[in-house]
Amino acid sequence: MRCAAWICLGLAGAAVQLIPTAELSLLSTRQGRTHADLLAESLPTATLAGLALPNLFGAPQAAEGNNKNNNNTNSPPLGGLGGGTNNHRAQKKQAGDNNNSNSNNTNSPPLGGLGGGANNPRAPKNNQANPQTPTIDPVVIWATPGGQIESARRANPIEWNLYVGPIILILALAGILASPTRAAPALLLLLASIGFAQGWPGIRLLYHLPLFNAGAPARALSVAWVAWPWLAALGAQALAVTHLRAIKGALALAVVLAVAGLTLGQHLAESPEKFFDGDWRAATALVHGAALAEVEAVTALPDSAPPIIARLADSAQRLTLLSAGGALAIALGLFLSLRSRNHLLPFLPYLLLLGADGLLTSREHLDPRPLGGPLFPDSHTMSAIEQTARGGRLLRLDESASGIGDVLRLARPNLATAWGIKELLPYVVFPNRRLVEVMTTIDPGSAYRGGASRISRPEVIGHPALDLFAVTCILSTRELRHPRLKQVLAQDEFFVYRRQPPAGLSSLDSAWLVPRAVGASRTVALGLVTSGQLNQLTDHCVVPAKAADEAPVRSATWEAGSLESSRPAPDRMDLKLTAGDGGWLVISEAWYPGWKATVNGADVEVTPANHALMALPVPAGEVVVRLFYEPSSVRLGTVLSALAALFALVHVLRRRRRAVATSRPRP
Structure with a gap:
């Protein structure tokens, strides 16, 4: 009963996010995925090794030639016909027109629903692979069970990363051993999230349920980001009070991890050919029952073996050093607990190791970006699109079979808002139902994953519905001839057209x-x-x-x-x-x-x-x-979250007052 009450309190605390999200979900066309699709995208069990080995399957920011999908978060209603706000990192390359960057769509009000943005105005031809079949690390292929090459093919590289580090693993085990009852909720959350991400038998039955089938299974690992610190905090507390069982278990795990890292490092140094022989692609194709050409299409280039071995060796060395440091930290923490009256001092060794691990693992993300100019550099292509749209909206003609192949080449969403350009069909988590109904009715080929991404036929360009939506700019990979279009920019497989208003109108207004x-x-x-x-x-x-x-x-x-x-x-x-x-x-x-x-x-x-x-x-x-x-949903969620926070605060203060009263000596 107490556990259920705390779960309800946690849900109430998150109401400020959950209730508006539920409202937008009900107003969108986002549909549940099939059980087979989710199972194909679940992570292989081998990814558990990534808990202790950083970048085991490759660092996403180091991958070259990948067309990474946008990570779009909630875009309120204005995002449906308006222009979503985005947070992007653009870098100038050559003439400043070839910008490849991920776009993380942040909250924007409902007007963004007919809006949106774009990036990568002109992607090079050699970087236009289908977004569903990116080039991926060979280690990912090897870690995928036989016959499930599609799982490796479709997995997002970021979502293969379960890394928490040996220090967190050691502290978490100490917490579980010291107090199984207190650790049970966090442990259950942790196992459920990893099991859901990897499609464990039993847990994957949730793939059939609404809400659980809305996205990639690996995204459930966000729950683990809460469970790991919870367990680690319990473990640090147990080690600080010199809990004997926790100390023994933590030391044993530290030794095991250190030996594992040392062994892996020695094998990589002495016999790298065992990991990369001349027939590794053929062997991989045999294991997966796939054609050799299919494996070659999704794996790295032949000369990638040395850097991959170097990456694995670096990971193994870091595992060894951090695990050995964890064992020393336990011993030092025990010494400080017995010798010092400062209750915080025993935690210092763990904090220092965690800080060092974080800096080493995240150094690529923490390095300053030498922009050499504005955050969004000048781009002749984007300027042409901005001047063509003139306050109206951008739409792409994409005649590819995938429904998104040309879209990603034509000023890829959602970066255009950085230049003040609005989109009719931005990438948002919850596409506006009414807008999608109009677009998929006038052009069934515009449908993409429960939303709409494009117009698939030139005949749709003159449709009056696009006048209602104030579409003033059309992008295409080929030259178009249409009475409503006026060419503004012509480049190699990149054409910008001004969509003229119909007869009787001087402009298309908002x-x-x-x-x-x-x-x-x-x-x-x-x-x-x-x-x-x-x-x-x-x-x-x-x-x-x-x-x-x-x-x-x-x-x-x-x-x-x-x-x-x-x-x-x-x-x-x-x-x-x-x-x-x-x-x-x-x-x-x-x-x-x-x-x-x-x-x-x-x-x-x-x-x-x-x-x-x-x-x-x-x-x-x-x-x-x-x-x-x-939206009233935001006000309701804010009130519930505030009440939950107030209740939690009162509960903590009452328990503290009760503890103080109990500790006072009786006369």
């Missing part, structure tokens, strides 16, 4: 005024948008029937007036209407329930419009509209 609204169901609204019956010239918008019933009737001499808009922040829009007769203000941003609006200071409901956009009624005359994204 907001416009219509005199009336027509009520319709979601199905009818989707049909009207995808059939091309709605665009920025239409004299009405389609909203839910209840909202349309409340709209005032407009005269036949209706005038829109002038409209000015600004975007002071990703989660805010300011608009000013002058000399208009009122009506409905349609905003080319993805609708989410968290959008709020005021009209001349009074609250007004923001309603879905034209299936994927949003709109609100405005009166005649001079009108000031302020839009801001404040």
Whole structure:
């Protein structure tokens, strides 16, 4: 019962993240993966060796020729039709146009849903391998069970890394031996996360359940990042109080790890041919029942053997030194516990070793980046895309079979926002359902992994739905001829086109005024948008029937007036209407329930419009509209998390007061 209560308290503490995430998940098209797909992506059992050996399967930042997938985190509703904010590291190479960098999409408000970004404007031809079949380290292939080469082929190199280091392993074992009951919750979390990542029998049944089948199994290892420090803290405490069983177990593990590292290092030094003989590719192909060409396609180049041996030797040496240091730290900590009155001093040797291990393992990440200029260097290609989009949105024509091959070559998402470029289809964790429904209806080939990534046919370029979404820039790997396109930039397999507005419009705007609204169901609204019956010239918008019933009737001499808009922040829009007769203000941003609006200071409901956009009624005359994204799910989650933190604080203070009262001598 107590354990269940603490689990509930932990969930309440995380509510500020869990509740908004659940809301966005329900509003997205993200679908569960199949059991077979998840099992194919689970990590082989051999990756357990990576707990003690750093970079056993190669350091991701050292891999060359890999098209790494973006790691996209939650992008709120504006990310659906707007522009997600991104954190990227770009480095100037040659002319400054060939930037290969990962993009980690961070939170952006719902308007980013039609937005997004891009990177790698022009990837070299020799670096355009299918993202699903990257070049990977031979050690990964060898560690994969026979017949499961697809597991090694599809695994993200970062997610093969289970490394925690010998010091954490030694301390964790000490914690488990000293207090099995206190260590049980952390140990269960640890085993469950590793078992889920590796697809252990029994645990992999969770692959069939909703929520558990949403992503790569290896991502469950994030739970282990909490469990390991928990167990290590228990172990350090046990060693500080000279718990005999913990000391014996920790010393034994330190010796075993040191001997293992020493043995591996000697074999690498004396007989490297055992690890890399001339027929290693053929042997690997035989084990996996795969064609030799298939193994060669996913493994490193032939001259990679020496650096791989050097990497393994470095890992083995570090394992030996740190494990031996761990044994000395235990002895020194025991001496300090017996000799010193300072209760913190026995922890010092472990902290020093952990710091040294962290610096050695992360040195590639800690090295300063010699940018030699701005964080995002000047790029002629990106400047051309920015000038072509002109506040509108970017879309790619990708005619490849994978649905993403050309997308990754054409200013790869999501870096474009660094240059102020918005995307119609950014890479986000939870794609906006309404937007994806429109795109996959007008172009079924645009579908990709439960979302949409592109347009697959040139015929879609002139579709009125793209006018609603304010698409003004098209990228393609080949030259296009279309009445709505004007070529702006032509390079080798990289073409930038300005998408012209339709006849009757001078530009494609991010907001416009219509005199009336027509009520319709979601199905009818989707049909009207995808059939091309709605665009920025239409004299009405389609909203839910209840909202349309409340709209005032407009005269036949209706005038829109002038409209000015600004975007002071990703989660805010300011608009000013002058000399208009009122009506409905349609905003080319993805609708989410968290959008709020005021009209001349009074609250007004923001309603879905034209299936994927949003709109609100405005009166005649001079009108000031302020839009801001404040989802109630964030407020509810914040309140629950604050209450959980307050309860935990009160509980700790009460226990401390009770302990002090108990320790006082009775008269």
